[in-house]
Amino acid sequence: MIxxxxxxxxxxxxxxxxxxxPALERVFRQYGYPPLWAREPGFSTLVHIILEQQVSLxxxxxxxQRLQQQLGTVTPEAFLNLDDGSLRNIGFSRQKTxxxxxxxxxxxxGDLDLSALAELPDELVGQRLKKLKGIGDWTVxxxxxxxxxxxxxxxxxxxxxxxxxRILKGLQERPVHEAFVKQTLHWRPWRSxxxxxxxxxxxxxxxxxxxxx
Numbered sequence: 001m002i003x004x005x006x007x008x009x010x011x012x013x014x015x016x017x018x019x020x021x022p023a024l025e026r027v028f029r030q031y032g033y034p035p036l037w038a039r040e041p042g043f044s045t046l047v048h049i050i051l052e053q054q055v056s057l058x059x060x061x062x063x064x065q066r067l068q069q070q071l072g073t074v075t076p077e078a079f080l081n082l083d084d085g086s087l088r089n090i091g092f093s094r095q096k097t098x099x100x101x102x103x104x105x106x107x108x109x110g111d112l113d114l115s116a117l118a119e120l121p122d123e124l125v126g127q128r129l130k131k132l133k134g135i136g137d138w139t140v141x142x143x144x145x146x147x148x149x150x151x152x153x154x155x156x157x158x159x160x161x162x163x164x165x166r167i168l169k170g171l172q173e174r175p176v177h178e179a180f181v182k183q184t185l186h187w188r189p190w191r192s193x194x195x196x197x198x199x200x201x202x203x204x205x206x207x208x209x210x211x212x213x
Contacts, residue, residue, distance in 0.1 A: 002121065004149040005192060010036050013151070013190040014197065020186055023168035024194060027201045034193070034200035041147040042114055043107055044074035047100050049142050050134060051091070063091025076104035099134025106132060122150055145192045154184060154191040164198040167205075 005013075011033055018028040027034075039045045047067070052060040067090050071078045080101065082090075087097045106112040112132070117125045125148065126140045141155035155161060162174040165183075175183065187194040 002119070003151055005036065005038075005151050006149070007036055009151065010034070010193055010196070013193040017187060017190055017194055017197065021194075023165070024187075024197050026168060027197045031200055031204045034196035036149075037146050037196060037199070038149060039146045041118065041143075043076055043079075043104065045147055046103060046114070046139075046143060047074060047079070049139050050096055050099055050103070052142075053096070053134075053139060059091070066090045076107045079104045080108070095134065099132070102133055103135075118148055122153065145195065150192060152189045152191045153195065154181060154187075155195060158195070160202045161195055161198045164202040164205075168198075168201065 003009075014024075014028060014033050018025040039048075048060065048064045051063050067074060070082065070086065070090060084094075084097055087100075088094075092100065103112070107114065112128070117128065120128070122144055125144055126137075129135045129140050129143065130137075137156040138158060141153050141158075144150045145153040145155060156177050159174070162180065165171070165180065166174045169183075184191060184194060
């Protein structure tokens with residue numbers, strides 16, 4: 001049976017991790033429980049995650065809001081009715097236009113059933129999604145962690161998470177993913193919660209350092 005995160009298991013896992021890792025204990029002591037950061041599974045959210053690739057969350061959120069204003073409900077059918085110029089004005093790069101069009105077409109043609117992913121183990125979800133151009137490890141990991149709420153995902157190549165880890169561990173440089181995995185083995189089976197604690201720390205620290213307006 002596939003286990004999913006919820007508010008109760010998130011809090012239990014946060015306490016469990018804080019008791020086993022001094023860096024995460026610091027996060028918990030300073031900032032408390034992280035958010036669950038649950039997202040609705042499906043096409044709309046996967047498009048949003050693709051927009052988040054290699055740009056700031058603020059930039060991606062702004063583009064996605066413009067997309068919603070244009071379409072209302074973001075469905076594959078409605079999305080494919082937008083021409084390249086419209087998508088460019090919304091904030092889609094040429095590459096992300098291609099990626100999201102392929103995704104919409106795969107769903108409409110019946111070659112991809114996103115709802116069926118909820119019943120698959122993590123590895124098979126990754127294999128299925130990474131068959132699509134433009135969907136790599138990070139996109140899959142975020143979908144697994146935040147949409148399918150799988151408990152033991154360590155998103156590959158997430159800069160905010162790696163920067164928080166660097167600060168908390170007193171490292172000179174952000175760890176490469178292979179080193180990051182080795183240094184967080186003791187977080188298993190709750191690496192999705194450890195990741196949320198790092199994001200929580202990163203965002204709280206950034207907000208704390210911003211000058212009052």
